Amino acid sequence: MPSFPSPFGSDDGDLFDGYDEFVPDHVPRPGEFLEPHDLLTGADHVAFHRLTRDCFEDRKVYDMTFNYNLARLNLDTRHTSAGYRYAVERDDGGDAVEAADVDRVLRAEFTPTTPFCPQTHTLTIGSFRAWNGLTDRHEYDLVRVRAAPMHQQSEAINERLVELEEGYLETGDVTADPEGGTETGSNPTERAMGTEGPSRGSTDAPF
Numbered sequence: 088m089p090s091f092p093s094p095f096g097s098d099d100g101d102l103f104d105g106y107d108e109f110v111p112d113h114v115p116r117p118g119e120f121l122e123p124h125d126l127l128t129g130a131d132h133v134a135f136h137r138l139t140r141d142c143f144e145d146r147k148v149y150d151m152t153f154n155y156n157l158a159r160l161n162l163d164t165r166h167t168s169a170g171y172r173y174a175v176e177r178d179d180g181g182d183a184v185e186a187a188d189v190d191r192v193l194r195a196e197f198t199p200t201t202p203f204c205p206q207t208h209t210l211t212i213g214s215f216r217a218w219n220g221l222t223d224r225h226e227y228d229l230v231r232v233r234a235a236p237m238h239q240q241s242e243a244i245n246e247r248l249v250e251l252e253e254g255y256l257e258t259g260d261v262t263a264d265p266e267g268g269t270e271t272g273s274n275p276t277e278r279a280m281g282t283e284g285p286s287r288g289s290t291d292a293p294f
Contacts, residue, residue, distance in 0.1 A: 104162040106137050113167045115198035117174065120233045123181060124174035124194055135173055135193070136161060138225055139218070146217035150206065157210055160200075169200045171214075176231070184229060186256055193218075193227040198235040207234050208244050215251055220261040229256070 104110050109129050117126055127135055140158035143149075148157045161170030176183050176192035184192050195214065199207045211232050218230035232248055234241040254263030 102164055103159065104164065106140060106158075106162065107133060108162075109133050113164060114161060115168050115170055115172050115196075115235065117172045118196050118198070118235045118237075120196045120235075121172055121174040121194055124177050127173040127175070132173060135225070136171070139171065142217045142221045142224060143214070145221065146213065148210065148213040148217050150210065152200075152206065157214065166200045169198050171195050171197055184231070184256070186229075189228040189256070191227050193225075193230045195230055195232045196235055197232065199238055202237050202239050204238065207238050208240070208247070211244060211248060212251065215248060215255075216261040219255055 104113055109132050111128075114132075136158060140156060143156050143158050149155065150157050150160055153160070153163070158171075160166060163169070172195070174194045174196075176194050195218070197207065197211050197214065199210075211234050215230070215232040218225070218227075218232070222228065229252070231252060234244045234248075238244065251261075251263070255261055257263070
């Protein structure tokens with residue numbers, strides 16, 4: 088079975104910030120999904136992003152273009168406006184989750200490297216399933232995921248993420264797939280597998 092390279096060590100380490108660093112100029116600007124809420128910065132952002140690295144490693148959420156753990160995109164100095172930003176959801180935030188068993192919610196907004204990134208659909212779904220399938224590792228009852236509006240298909244992708252979120256809240260199953268899901272094209276991971284060969288990833292990826 089092909090395996091993924093480890094994101095914890097690399098010969099090109101000088102191109103990446105460290106997982107213990109928060110460099111404001113090297114992270115995406117928070118978008119509309121995060122703006123009314125309590126944005127994670129500094130040590131709070133670093134702590135959750137380190138946890139994200141471990142969750143993504145466990146669930147094999149990998150960027151197939153760069154062939155590394157998606158959490159590493161935040162640290163890649165060649166793409167300083169790409170990656171994830173996080174905010175703790177406020178109860179008065181407009182579209183806050185109202186569910187009996189959900190007290191603490193984190194919002195995560197993904198900004199891809201380009202508006203045409205073909206992996207955004209797959210990566211955001213994989214992220215949602217990783218965070219919410221491993222809730223024992225963090226303090227949040229739910230992690231809500233959205234693609235930044237700069238992506239050309241963000242509306243369709245986010246509709247799909249809302250459906251998955253609703254399915255998860257109803258069933259407790261991160262793989263719940265409600266009927267009538269929004270289609271945004273073929274699975275970009277499968278396209279990458281077919282064109283790049285086995286070194287680009289594993290057919291065991293959970294998304």
